[in-house]
Amino acid sequence: MDEKMSNRERNIIILVVVLSLVLIASCFAIPFILSSDDSSPTTSSDEQAQVTAGETLELEDILLESDSYKDAQDIVEGNYVNEVDGDDLLQAGARGIRRMASEDYPEEQLVERGIVAMIDSLDDPFSSYMDAEELEMLDTQLSGSFFGIGVRMQQVKNEIRVVEVLEGTPAEAAGLKDGDIVKEVDGMDVTDMDINEVVMLIRGPEGTTVNLGIMRAPDPDFIYFDIVRGEIEVPVLEYELKEGDIGYIRLTDWTEDVDEQVAAALQDLEEQGAKGLIIDLRSNPGGYMEPAIRAADLFLRDGMIVSSKGRIAGSSSEYTADDQVDWDLPVVILIDRGSASSSEIFAAALADNDRAILVGETTFGKGSIQKLYRQEDGTAVRLTIARYYTPNGSSIDDEGLEPDFPVRNPVVGEEDLQLLKAIEILSTEI
Numbered sequence: 001m002d003e004k005m006s007n008r009e010r011n012i013i014i015l016v017v018v019l020s021l022v023l024i025a026s027c028f029a030i031p032f033i034l035s036s037d038d039s040s041p042t043t044s045s046d047e048q049a050q051v052t053a054g055e056t057l058e059l060e061d062i063l064l065e066s067d068s069y070k071d072a073q074d075i076v077e078g079n080y081v082n083e084v085d086g087d088d089l090l091q092a093g094a095r096g097i098r099r100m101a102s103e104d105y106p107e108e109q110l111v112e113r114g115i116v117a118m119i120d121s122l123d124d125p126f127s128s129y130m131d132a133e134e135l136e137m138l139d140t141q142l143s144g145s146f147f148g149i150g151v152r153m154q155q156v157k158n159e160i161r162v163v164e165v166l167e168g169t170p171a172e173a174a175g176l177k178d179g180d181i182v183k184e185v186d187g188m189d190v191t192d193m194d195i196n197e198v199v200m201l202i203r204g205p206e207g208t209t210v211n212l213g214i215m216r217a218p219d220p221d222f223i224y225f226d227i228v229r230g231e232i233e234v235p236v237l238e239y240e241l242k243e244g245d246i247g248y249i250r251l252t253d254w255t256e257d258v259d260e261q262v263a264a265a266l267q268d269l270e271e272q273g274a275k276g277l278i279i280d281l282r283s284n285p286g287g288y289m290e291p292a293i294r295a296a297d298l299f300l301r302d303g304m305i306v307s308s309k310g311r312i313a314g315s316s317s318e319y320t321a322d323d324q325v326d327w328d329l330p331v332v333i334l335i336d337r338g339s340a341s342s343s344e345i346f347a348a349a350l351a352d353n354d355r356a357i358l359v360g361e362t363t364f365g366k367g368s369i370q371k372l373y374r375q376e377d378g379t380a381v382r383l384t385i386a387r388y389y390t391p392n393g394s395s396i397d398d399e400g401l402e403p404d405f406p407v408r409n410p411v412v413g414e415e416d417l418q419l420l421k422a423i424e425i426l427s428t429e430i
Helices: 002-035 045-064 067-079 086-100 107-121 133-142 170-174 195-202 258-271 288-296 342-352 417-429
Strands: 128-130 145-148 152-158 159-165 181-185 209-215 221-230 230-233 237-242 246-251 274-282 302-311 317-320 330-334 356-360 367-374 379-391
Touching: 002 128, 045 067, 045 086, 045 107, 045 274, 067 107, 067 379, 086 107, 107 128, 107 379, 128 133, 145 181, 145 237, 152 195, 181 195, 181 221, 181 330, 237 258, 246 258, 246 417, 258 288, 274 417, 288 302, 288 342, 302 342, 330 342, 330 417, 342 356, 356 417
Parallel strands: 246 274, 274 330, 330 356
Antiparallel strands: 128 379, 145 230, 152 159, 159 181, 181 209, 209 221, 237 246, 302 317, 302 379, 367 379
C-alpha cells in the first residue's frame, strides 16, 4: 500500500509540474499573441496625439477662414471684462465643431457653432452670440411694440409662468390669467425650453393663431387656448395716485427715453397732491443702463449713483448725482427675483443713499454690464465688458439686493402683500 501511495503521489507531482509549466508559458505567450494580431492594429499614444493635433488644426483653419468667426473672436479677445487668451478661444471653438464637422454640416453652421462654443468657454451667462432672429427679438423688446398675444412671462426653474396679462390684448380676451404656466405651444412641449425660445414660438405674424396649453393651479389638467396674434403696444411706465396721497409708478423695462417718462410722471403726481411714492420694479429685467442712471439722479441731490470697472477704455466710470432734484419726498421701491440689471442699479442707488426703502424679495443679482456688437450679417455678440458697483462699493453679482422688508406674495390668489406693505410704510412716513 505504501508503494501504491508513492506512485500516486509521483503522478500527482508530475501533473502539477506540467500544469505549472503550461501556466507559466501562457503568461509569456498571450501578450505576444495579442500584440502580434494583425487583425487588431493599435496606435501608439504619440501617434494618437499627432492625429488629434492634426484634426484640431484642420478645424481651427475652418474657423479662421471665416471673417464672421475672426471678427467675433477679436471682439471677445479685445473687449471682455477679463483678459482672455486667443489660442484658448480658438481651441474652444474648434472643439465645439468637431462632431458637426465629421457629419459634413454646411460651413455656415460650423462657423456659427464655433462662435457659440468660443463664447460659451467664457462661462459667462450674460455673454452670448445672437443670431438674426434673437437680435430682432431684442430690438423689438426695447422698441416697445411687436406682434404677439400680450403677456409678460418669467422663467422659474423649468416653468414658463405668466406674470402679467396686458389689458386690451388678445391674451386677455382669450382668458389667460396671471400665474398660468405655459406647457405647450402649438402642441410642442416647452417644459425644458429657454424662455426666449418660448417667446419666439408665441410671437408671429399679425392675424395668425397660436395654440397654448396652459396649466392653472390647482387643476393638473391642461387648458387649451387658441389666440389670434395682434400688434402689442407695451407701456413701459404706468402711474396713478392711490388713496392716502400715495403716488404709484410701475416700470416694466428701461427703454432709451424712460427717464423722461419718469420725470413727467413725477411732475403730474406732485401736482395731484402725492406726498409719497411707490416705484414698482418687480419683474423688470433691465434694459439700457443710462436711463436708469438718469432716473436715479431725479431723486438724488448728491452722492454716487453707480461705478463700473472694466478692461477697455470707457468701461471704468463713476456716475454721481447733480444738484437738481425732481422728487424729495419719501420713496418705497418694490423688488423681486425678476428685478435685474438696470433695475438693481436704480434701486441700489436710492437705497444706499438713504433715499428709498426696499420691499419685496431679493433681486436677481446681475452685477455686470454688457455691450452689443452688431455684425454686418445681421448677428451680434453680446459681451460683458464691465462690472458695476453700488454706491457702497458692493458687487451684487450672483447675490442680489436684499429688501429692507422681506415680503413674499402668495403663489395663488390676487392679494398683493408686497404692495400693501409699501403702502403701510409710506402711510407712516407722510
